[in-house]
Each structure stands twice: as structure tokens, then as C-alpha cells.
Amino acid sequence: MVEAEEAKAGFASSRLDMARFSLIMVFLVGQRWRYVIEKELEPDGITAKQWLMAIVVANGFKTPPSIQEVADALSNTHQNVKQIADGMEKRGFMRLWRDEKNKRIIRMQVTDKCIALFKDREEKDVQSIFSMFENLTDEEMGALFGIIAKIEHRASQLYENAKAARSGRVKED
Known part of the structure; x- marks a missing residue:
């Protein structure tokens, strides 16, 4: 690989x-x-x-x-x-x-x-x-913490939208 x-x-x-x-x-x-x-x-x-x-x-x-x-x-x-x-x-x-x-x-x-x-x-x-x-340095760890929080927030929105679409409900961002 x-x-x-x-x-x-x-x-x-x-x-x-x-x-x-x-x-x-x-x-x-x-x-x-x-x-x-x-x-x-x-x-x-x-x-x-x-x-x-x-x-x-x-x-x-x-x-x-x-x-x-x-x-x-x-x-x-x-x-x-x-x-x-x-x-x-x-x-x-x-x-x-x-x-x-x-x-x-x-x-x-x-x-x-x-x-x-x-x-x-x-x-x-x-x-x-x-x-x-x-x-990772302490600075990189702090940056990763903030980035992961933003990624999780967006993933949560997309997940809720996908669940709504699967159940026939439409959900906006």
C-alpha cells in the first residue's frame, strides 16, 4: 500500500x-x-x-x-x-x-x-x-480538537438529513 x-x-x-x-x-x-x-x-x-x-x-x-x-x-x-x-x-x-x-x-x-x-x-x-x-504538538492537538468539533457538527447535520430523507421527511441544513 x-x-x-x-x-x-x-x-x-x-x-x-x-x-x-x-x-x-x-x-x-x-x-x-x-x-x-x-x-x-x-x-x-x-x-x-x-x-x-x-x-x-x-x-x-x-x-x-x-x-x-x-x-x-x-x-x-x-x-x-x-x-x-x-x-x-x-x-x-x-x-x-x-x-x-x-x-x-x-x-x-x-x-x-x-x-x-x-x-x-x-x-x-x-x-x-x-x-x-x-x-502532535500541543498547538496541533488544539487545532485538531477544533477541526474535529466542526467536522462532527457537519457530519451530524448530514446524518440527520439522511435519516429524514430515508423516512420520507425533508430536512434543511
């Missing part, structure tokens, strides 16, 4: 070429980091999807979210989130229950066992995160 620096040189001639290169690289980096994270989580018997879901459930909501809210946050299907959550519940990492006001809604919350796992992993996780970005 062509090295990233060599490929980058071939794509640097226009905004479209740079956007194509960046999109491809975002996908490749995501795949590679997922592989690394899976390997690091393997001894604890948790997958990258379970890890991400636990982080979102524990930190992304003020009150215990519904499965659909988590699915929306993860840009995933209700069915897929339910399947992952069921597996986590069987292993004691997630608690699922029916909403008291609307029994059709299933709420979810990480358990003390899940919180303990994250606490036990904290030092290893910090080292892993630092290693993923060790080739």
Missing part, C-alpha cells in the same frame, strides 16, 4: 482532492484505532462497540437514556444497540429496565461493575490515548 505521505502529495492539488484524501484517512484511522482498542480491551472481555456505548451511556446524558436515544447518539439502529446492551447486561456491565411512564421505552445505565472496569483501566487508557496523539 502507498504510504500516507506519498498519497497525500498526490491529493494536494485541489480542495476536492484534499477532502477526498481526508475522508479516506478518517475511515482508515478509525478502522486502525478500532483494531488497537479491540486488542487493548480483549483481556477485559469487552469490545470497542461495548466500550463506546458504555462511555456514551455513562457520560452523554443527564438522566438514564433510552435505547433509542443511545442509538441516535451512536448513529446506530435501535436493534443493534439493544443487542449490544443485552450482551452487556448478561455480563453485568449494563442495567436495562422499562420506563415507568411509558413501558415501550427501555432505559439503560452502566453498572458499578462497568464503572469499576473503567477505573481499573484508567491508567492504561490514558497511556493509550497519549500514544495515539504523541506525534
Whole structure:
């Protein structure tokens, strides 16, 4: 495979070429980091999807979210989130229950066992995160932080538009 620096040189001639290169690289980096994270989580018997879901459930909501809210946050299907959550519940990492006001809604919350796992992993996780970005200066890290936030915002808009189009609703930017 062509090295990233060599490929980058071939794509640097226009905004479209740079956007194509960046999109491809975002996908490749995501795949590679997922592989690394899976390997690091393997001894604890948790997958990258379970890890991400636990982080979102524990930190992304003020009150215990519904499965659909988590699915929306993860840009995933209700069915897929339910399947992952069921597996986590069987292993004691997630608690699922029916909403008291609307029994059709299933709420979810990480358990003390899940919180303990994250606490036990904290030092290893910090080292892993630092290693993923060790080739960036503090200034580059700050710039990346701002750029990623802008990219995520735009991705969220496009995702909502695609969902609306798929369901027959039209949504404007």
C-alpha cells in the first residue's frame, strides 16, 4: 500500500482532492484505532462497540437514556444497540429496565461493575490515548480538537438529513 505521505502529495492539488484524501484517512484511522482498542480491551472481555456505548451511556446524558436515544447518539439502529446492551447486561456491565411512564421505552445505565472496569483501566487508557496523539504538538492537538468539533457538527447535520430523507421527511441544513 502507498504510504500516507506519498498519497497525500498526490491529493494536494485541489480542495476536492484534499477532502477526498481526508475522508479516506478518517475511515482508515478509525478502522486502525478500532483494531488497537479491540486488542487493548480483549483481556477485559469487552469490545470497542461495548466500550463506546458504555462511555456514551455513562457520560452523554443527564438522566438514564433510552435505547433509542443511545442509538441516535451512536448513529446506530435501535436493534443493534439493544443487542449490544443485552450482551452487556448478561455480563453485568449494563442495567436495562422499562420506563415507568411509558413501558415501550427501555432505559439503560452502566453498572458499578462497568464503572469499576473503567477505573481499573484508567491508567492504561490514558497511556493509550497519549500514544495515539504523541506525534502532535500541543498547538496541533488544539487545532485538531477544533477541526474535529466542526467536522462532527457537519457530519451530524448530514446524518440527520439522511435519516429524514430515508423516512420520507425533508430536512434543511
